[in-house]
Amino acid sequence: MNGNVLVRIDEKQYGPLSHTELRTLVRNGKFAPHDYIWLEDEGEWVPADQIKELDTLFRPVVQHESEKKIIAVGSGKGGVGKTVLSSSIGIGLAALGNEVVLVDADFGGANLHTCMGILEPQYTFLDYYTLQRESLEDILLDTPLNNLKLISGASGILGLANPKYSQKLKLVRELKKLNANYVIMDLGAGSSLSVIDFFIAVDEGILVTSPEPTAIQESFDFVKLCLLRKVQQAFRNEPEVLALLEVDGINSLSQFSAPVDQLLERAQKISSDIASSMEQIITSFRPRLILNSVMEPDEIKEGVAIKTAAAELLSIDIDYMGYVEYDEDVHESVKDLRPFIIHNPRSKAARSLARLITVKLLQKSSIEGFLEKRRMRKRISMTAKEYPSVENLESKTICSVKCFYWDDCEYQNGGHPCRIRHLESLFHS
Numbered sequence: 001m002n003g004n005v006l007v008r009i010d011e012k013q014y015g016p017l018s019h020t021e022l023r024t025l026v027r028n029g030k031f032a033p034h035d036y037i038w039l040e041d042e043g044e045w046v047p048a049d050q051i052k053e054l055d056t057l058f059r060p061v062v063q064h065e066s067e068k069k070i071i072a073v074g075s076g077k078g079g080v081g082k083t084v085l086s087s088s089i090g091i092g093l094a095a096l097g098n099e100v101v102l103v104d105a106d107f108g109g110a111n112l113h114t115c116m117g118i119l120e121p122q123y124t125f126l127d128y129y130t131l132q133r134e135s136l137e138d139i140l141l142d143t144p145l146n147n148l149k150l151i152s153g154a155s156g157i158l159g160l161a162n163p164k165y166s167q168k169l170k171l172v173r174e175l176k177k178l179n180a181n182y183v184i185m186d187l188g189a190g191s192s193l194s195v196i197d198f199f200i201a202v203d204e205g206i207l208v209t210s211p212e213p214t215a216i217q218e219s220f221d222f223v224k225l226c227l228l229r230k231v232q233q234a235f236r237n238e239p240e241v242l243a244l245l246e247v248d249g250i251n252s253l254s255q256f257s258a259p260v261d262q263l264l265e266r267a268q269k270i271s272s273d274i275a276s277s278m279e280q281i282i283t284s285f286r287p288r289l290i291l292n293s294v295m296e297p298d299e300i301k302e303g304v305a306i307k308t309a310a311a312e313l314l315s316i317d318i319d320y321m322g323y324v325e326y327d328e329d330v331h332e333s334v335k336d337l338r339p340f341i342i343h344n345p346r347s348k349a350a351r352s353l354a355r356l357i358t359v360k361l362l363q364k365s366s367i368e369g370f371l372e373k374r375r376m377r378k379r380i381s382m383t384a385k386e387y388p389s390v391e392n393l394e395s396k397t398i399c400s401v402k403c404f405y406w407d408d409c410e411y412q413n414g415g416h417p418c419r420i421r422h423l424e425s426l427f428h429s
């Protein structure tokens with residue numbers, strides 16, 4: 001169903017209406033699931049609740065802000081598993097009945113849609129900005145799970161605009177308006193402001209790292225920069241405090257190396273009020289940590305090493321959620337364009353992640369967690385049967401003017417399917 005639609009409410013016909021206008025009617029209670037839509041292809045009126053593309057319009061409304069949580073998944077080093085973990089966490093939470101929206105906020109290398117088996121997203125963030133859509137709901141993509149939606153990323157949009165802190169906060173506020181219990185943002189790697197500002201603005205930040213020494217070092221630097229940026233933003237109107245950080249930009253922030261307790265001592269010299277609010281900002285920053293791609297039991301303690309270093313040098317308490325093993329199944333799942341938790345729910349990695357979701361993220365007790373894990377696996381196994389397989393996806397020709405690469409595509413004249421380009425990012429990461 002594309003473009004504008006004709007609707008029939010109480011035997012009266014209206015339209016053509018855009019998707020946004022239709023959504024407004026639903027929000028205002030003027031258009032109900034039993035009202036009709038004209039389907040041009042069928043040549044007949046069909047009740048709206050029988051049209052799959054419209055099911056986002058009528059999903060149960062998550063009313064209270066307290067029922068909504070935005071989780072950002074970030075990392076210092078690239079290629080450590082943010083995207084594979086985000087997609088599987090999204091599926092796990094949705095399998096337990098939550099309304100979930102996965103958001104590809106890696107504006108430098110958007111590939112979450114590919115990981116979810118969507119080769120040619122109908123909408124991306126670009127549509128939200130360029131077509132000035134009213135709400136992010138208008139660019140939600142369906143996934144094989146009814147209650148899991150996806151916002152596909154578009155490379156370069158935020159980079160182009162070089163958004164201010166306030167603009168990033170605005171996007172987070174828009175995400176908060178989505179009809180979802182959980183919004184999961186898959187961030188880009190590294191310590192640029194476009195990543196850090198999202199990580200500190202959301203309800204919960206999950207840091208992903210692998211056990212390699214470079215990744216551990218970069219994770220620590222990432223946490224340090226997040227903390228300093230948080231302090232910098234909180235005291236942006238206090239020149240004396242900013243002087244303590246000796247900075248006015250992130251490059252200098254990264255050079256700040258004094259332990260945080262010394263920073264607090266210096267703040268105390270300015271005033272005890274400033275010192276106590278700084279202390280509050282520092283203690284309220286509690287990032288979570290997942291150690292991914294663990295090969296040897298010995299590596300598990302690398303997570304504890306970051307936690308200890310952060311406590312001693314930054315005075316913050318990292319919540320080390322646990323680890324996910326290195327598992328060939330994860331590797332296979334990426335090639336099959338299926339999140340690993342659905343590719344093989346019994347794989348080592350899938351079981352470990354299921355435990356982290358139920359016991360750590362949802363904070364279920366051991367017995368409750370055990371039951372939830374079983375429930376999750378059952379629902380995921382049912383969904384797995386309907387999930388599109390890579391063979392189905394590959395047999396479809398996906399060459400299209402809507403493709404990101406259309407303007408500089410080397411393949412279109414030969415009729416070569418441009419899936420090669422779509423998959424590029426997977427092979428380079």
Ligand SMILES: Nc1ncnc2c1ncn2[C@@H]1O[C@H](COP(=O)(O)OP(=O)(O)O)[C@@H](O)[C@H]1O
Nearest residue numbers: 079080081082083084293325326327330331334
């Ligand atoms: N637990 C794991 N076991 C095996 N391979 C993994 C695991 N986690 C990630 N990978 C591999 O690492 C690659 C990069 O993961 P990805 O999620 O794209 O990283 P990021 O989003 O952090 O850049 C994946 O394509 C996958 O092959």
Ligand SMILES: [Mg+2]
Nearest residue numbers: 082083106186
């Ligand atoms: Mg990624």
